[in-house]
Amino acid sequence: MIESLLQHLDTLLLYVFAACALVGAVLMLVLRQPMRVAMALISTMVFLGGIYGLLGVHFIAAFQVLIYVGAVMVFMVYVIMLLEIRESAGMARYSALVVPGVVATALFVGALGYGVWHGYPALIRAAAGTRFGIHQFSISFLTEYWLHFELTSVLLVAAVVAALAVIKVSRRAHG
């Protein structure tokens, strides 16, 4: 009993993490305070990182925690703290599109879930079990996808310039 449990510990943990991530996501919809929403999101991301780790792609798991939780969400939390002081929480939580939105999302999940359920797992499982680490990833990144890699730097520079421009425009408008 214990042995078999240990044997399937990976899978079990995976399921638990998946359930937790989903709960975190759903909480994001329900919680009123943005800060709490952010916390729910962070937890979801951490659980996802755990899933990645369980799958064996440790470097993605590391990136997930470092970039998403460490950079993006910290930034987010900072902004929430900046704005929350001035903004009252008295506004409505949901827009007028709750009902149609839920219905459409249900249909969406139904349609995609149908695909997942009746999909072609046989095909997906074809090369199952082949692990790869940061080694292969780095090699393929810097040989096969070097152009994309370089383009990301362009994108980042563009984003920085755009952010600066946005701030400047608003300063001029209010200055």
Added chain:
Amino acid sequence: MKHALTLIVLLPLVGFLLNGFLATRFGGNRVGKGFVTALACGLPIAAFLLTVACLVRLQEAGYQPLVDTAYTWALIGGRSFEIAFYFDRLTAVMTLIVTGVGSLIHVYSAGYMKEDESYARYFAYLNLFLFFMLLLVLGRSLLVLFVGWEGVGLASYLLIGFWFEDPEKAAAGKKAFIVNRIGDAGFLLGMFLLYQTVGTLDMDRINAAFNGATLPAVSASLVGILLFIGATGKSAQIPLYVWLPDAMAGPTPVSALIHAATMVTAGVYLVARLSGIYLHAPEASALVAGIGAATAFFAATIALVQTDIKKVLAYSTVSQLGLMFVALGVGAYGVAIFHVTTHAFFKACLFLGAGSVIHALSGEQDILKMGGLARKIPVTFVTFAIATAAIAGIPPLAGFFSKDEILWFSFASARGGSTFLWLVASAASLMTSFYMFRLLWLTFFGASRMSHEVEHHVHESPLSMTGVLAVLALLSAVGGFLALPHFLEPMLPLPAVVPALHHHERTLIGIAIALAFTGLAAAVFLYGGGARRAAALRGRFPLAHGLLLGKYFVDEAYDFLVSRPLLWLSDRVFLRLGDRVLLDGTLNGLAAWAQRTAGSLSRIQTGNLQLYAFLALAGVVAALVWTWAHV
């Protein structure tokens, strides 16, 4: 000189390009008149000399045709369309006429157009015409011939409308161009038919195919008639002759070169060149002869009463071209080319003489306002008189020989000659003699009817003009001794003569001479003594005179029968119904519909971001559902 033939064709083009780009207002007037004159006259003369050299070579080669392939235009499925030039006896004659008479007229123009401000443009156009005309006569393939055919039409249009500031002259140019297009439709159809059945457009090969053991699987008459429709346009035959009299709006040397000596004979050349087809097309030949005879007759009747010196000559040209087609129709192709040659000499001389008269009278063209010019401009008078006698058929001048042969073959040819044809042609011939001497008398004899001011300025033309007139008069006088039909006979054999009619030949010559002198006598009788008798005659037959003066009202009839219905159709059906209602209506309706639907759809754009997101979501869901349902 391997490419001598190409060089002949290209020389005038060089003149056109240089003069057109350097000396006109378009090119910034970079060079002076001396350069223009030297270039424009020198290059045709060079082409003429080259042609003579080619003729010598042709003779040395035992009259084996010279072929010069300049360029392969297109290769389509193994068949090549080449720009090749072909030089045989017929081409030699035509090229000599085109370059020879062309050169003379260029020299003449240097004097005639001296005062014109568009001097260089004129010569550029004239050289362009020469280029296309040489392309036409030297081209081996019908395709090259057609390029030249259209090109001379273009040059003709440009030169008729040379003084385009005058709307009437510009309209005359357009008329010539449009009427020619109608003929070209037939030409093109004939060409397509030939290509489909014979598989080549090279004219020597087409002739060979029709002379071979098995005839091509096409009605020779149908091809012949279609090509003849093209010829009626270019060579001003019934029913498409209406443009030629109006073409006199151009400068007079142009009328001499294009609308008398060379371009209008292109139709004659075409039929003679493709004689292989017409030999197997008795119906088409009969049509050619019939149309030719009718044109010769009706144009001559119109010429009887015209008072504009150039209009008389224009109708005379139409009439003479009719006679050439009579010769073609009865199978005497060499004789037709002979008449083309002599006609080029004397008609060029007449037109240039008329130009000299107009020049002397400061632009006056009405022969009723001339008279008594013989003493004042003697050189013009003498040359004009010689050319008049030549066209009238007074022996032994050029016109006598060629016209006599036409009359003889129209009577006796075994290929469709008949007494009726001869009668019509003879009547035309008689009228030719009459109206030409009438023209001569009204212009040069009798009392002067000029206004005082005009009379004061009358002067003989400069040497460049009178010299050319003298050369052409000389050619008109002796051109009949060239014996061209004999020269062309190995290529274009003369038709057999009905044996029973053989003994009539001398009688007919006698009649022809008698007709020429009858015309002369009648003209002198009517117009000799102050034209009182002519006035009396006119008073007795006012209706006939009005009909002839109105040129049978053919232009009006065409206007009423063709132009107006077309205009009505274009305006009412195509413009108002087709364009405005159907096309514009459809488009406007579609645009309005799009605007309406877009207007109603734009109401969705509330500016609410979440609605947009929701619509995107709905779209994705719909796409997914559809995909699952269909894939």
Added chain:
Amino acid sequence: MDKIQVLLALSVALFAVGLLGVVIRRNMLVMLMCMELMLNGVNLSLVTFSHQLGSTVGAVLVFLIFVVATAEIAIAIPIVLMLVRQKHTLDLNAFTSLKG
């Protein structure tokens, strides 16, 4: 239902929940976070496929998505800050300048 299907289903669910959040939540910051959630859902599916197929393509794409997400936040936050400065609210319904 095996591991792969569970992970794919989770990725669909995350994506759907994120999308629903974008559609129904009115707070702009929450909407932004929901977008991040959507990206995470996609990432999960990519990692799953990549893991199963033993190919690095999916991992590379995930990495690129990280970059895009960072850039997106870098631009989105200033925009939100500006919008808030204009209308003094985080309520999306206050902004209708996209009205056509």
